[in-house]
Amino acid sequence: MDYKVQPATSLQGTLQLPADKSISHRAAMFAALHEGTSVITNFSEAADPHSTLDCLRRLGVEIEEQSGHTIKVEGVGRDGMKTPSTDLDCGNSGTTMRLLSGIITGSGLSARLTGDESLSNRTMRRIIEPLRRMGAHIDAREDDFAPLSISRSAALKPLHFPLPIASAQLKSCVLLAGLFGEKPTEVVETLPSRDHTERLLSLSIVKEGEKKIIRSSRQDPVPQQSYRVPNDFSAAAFWLVAGAIHPDASIRLPKVGLNPSRTGALEILKQMGTDIEITNNHNAGAEPVADIRVKSSRLRPVTITEEIVPNCIDEIPILAIAMLFADGVSKVSGAEELRHKETDRLHALAEMLSAAGAEFEEYADGLKIAGDPDFIPDGAAFKSFHDHRIAMAAAVMGLMGEEPSTVLDGDSTAISYPNFWTDLSMLTN
Template identity: 45%
Template sequence: MKQSERGDAAQPATFGPGGPLKGRAAVPGDKSISHRALMFAAMAAGRSRIEGLSEGGDVRATAEALGAMGVGIARRLGGWDVDGVGAGALLQPARALDMGNSGTSTRLLMGLVATHPIAATFIGDESLCRRPMDRVIAPLSRLGADVAASAGGRLPLTLRGLSGAVATEFRLAVASAQVKSALLLAGLNASGTTRVIEPVPTRDHTERMLKAFGADIETGAMEDGERLVSLKGEAELTPRIVAVPADPSSAAFLIVAALIVPGSEIRLDGVGVNPTRIGLFETLRAMGADLTFENPRDLGGEPVADIIVRHSPLEAVDVPPEVVPAMIDEFPIFFVAAAFARGESRARGLAELRVKESDRIAAMARGLRAIGAKVEEAEDGLAIEGSGGDPLPGGATVASELDHRIAMSFAVAGLHCRQPLTVDDMTPVETSFPGFTATLRALAAA
């Protein structure tokens, strides 16, 4: 049997045409918020409670790494209790921290370790070890952290933190919520005020949650669309109860599935609709999607809503550059929606997708061509001539490239192909959406 790079047996799965998707589905907790909830609870002195935490492999990697540095984390009564140690009190880990496939875990924990007097070695699977970490290494080195990385700024790497670090100002050349968050996590245990200037606003879960935990943090707009985040260091965070919304990035796959399969109508409850995360939803609406938010409300400082989506004829769209940061993780499934739209859709400015869990531009171009879509690949994006709503031929085996979003995207595409397609390995999906295949098939069988 074929083995994945993680050492697990590969799990191929076939997805083909069936009935419309109907009913209500549960979506895992937001992965981005889950990582942050664990880390901020770890930096609060005392016990925090987290409800709705994502239980995929990526978030487990964060929890296990924090546990190795002295943080008590235990599942109790359907939620998670975190016994935080307070900023500056992480312990020297006795072993390397295995990040699995999680770039978010790696970059954010590097920030956390950077201002602690400990050394941590970060390792990961082969896919993660191909991803460059220079965007985090360079600014953390300015704070005084000593980083010894593998060639190209990659894992495995060892980071030695600095006790008594002095806060500074960072101007990000490329908008990145992960880099911003790593610097703010480092700033929690630095003296003075850390200032991060980002060229355009990125997802703001870190800022919202730090404020909820009692940090002295301010945000504001600057000239030319830049955004300033200021955090007062040597913070004393207060334990709290955190409710994690359902993950909009995970919901996106079910939403597009309902949009492209005739006769579908589904409901997803309690999905996060933070304005910095709903670029895909806005883009789908611009394409003609029947996608509505009901019962909008606040959940622990994050806006959430119930999402109702019905099959819709989609029109091609050019994705505006200003929307790209708010849907950067959702482009693989957007490309699937575009493949079934009427006309040519274009998205550029996506060079970051080349260095995700896979080269997502190349992986999606190859897979879509294999199932009969017309695709033109550029260095920083794709142009896709849609089918006008007709099924694609299908009938191919598509490589997931050990990337959960690639695997789920082609699982969805297979639902509206004339011949079933096979995804060569669905095991990567466990990093973010355990039970995805069962959820998709339950909706199709409803």
């Protein structure tokens, strides 16, 4: 479905953002591995975490969905999952497939993990190699792509695994397999990535200079997962940029997760001069949470390098829109990973910027954008490439035009933000 975006005269209001998807996935999986009942409130209503719930049910986990986006999970412990009688359909969710692959390997069950067309064309080689070293038998299309058929006949082998890239999904996959081992598995991280897994599981972490060594084994108890999932910072980022670039904006975003391994975009926007106020700091379970207010700002250009990218990888599409309205030239480098998301996001951004009439250059691993605080994007039909983050970035940019624009296949926003278009309408009315 296509959505028309009208130019906005002002952006004012308070938004109740969707729950954090990354935490929702993990909360459900870890609750299943806990021996006992967990009640998780504010569980994400997006499609991806519900693919995780469906897969867990096929593994014999009893999950009750209650009112108010609350789920009750009857944990079966590490040894209580059952061999599924049907495929584990991960839908469009790479998090579901990669993290469950670790759990399946560790548990010793046999299972076949499938996904939709998009997920079936995203690389799984990064998790296949370490899981095989831990003793898994894995059959994959072209030895890289789903469906993945996973089994294990020999004892689980502990693994010392230096992360080849900064990837929370790869890290989590290996650590979850390691949870089933008698001897510790170690993941060595040199570039930081999201740390929800080690936080929510209270795993052992040792720092050696620039390295962080995270260990998991059967000796690590899986904690109960009863807490409120924070609101999604990645969703907040779209409104932070919208508020910053619009000349008449004041947007309040309560109860947003501010995990330091997720908020690189917040620091980048502050560096650009965004008028941001943070109040009501508190914790929800193991995660820091706060209220955020953003107001109209005069933005400076910024350079995002390889070292920063892992902490803002999902926000780069909307940060590119902030750069478009900054006073000078901004650059992104070291972001080649964006070419392997739901779509090639660097190419998708280049298509969007070109359609808007922007001045930019596309590189193999990034972009250079000539910003202008007075830039007026052309009214155009912007391709979303069925990618939720591209669709939302195009919508935010469209608010700044003089003529209406259209986001093609804008319903893709439901993947992470089901109420995006309703919230956009609320802010502009």
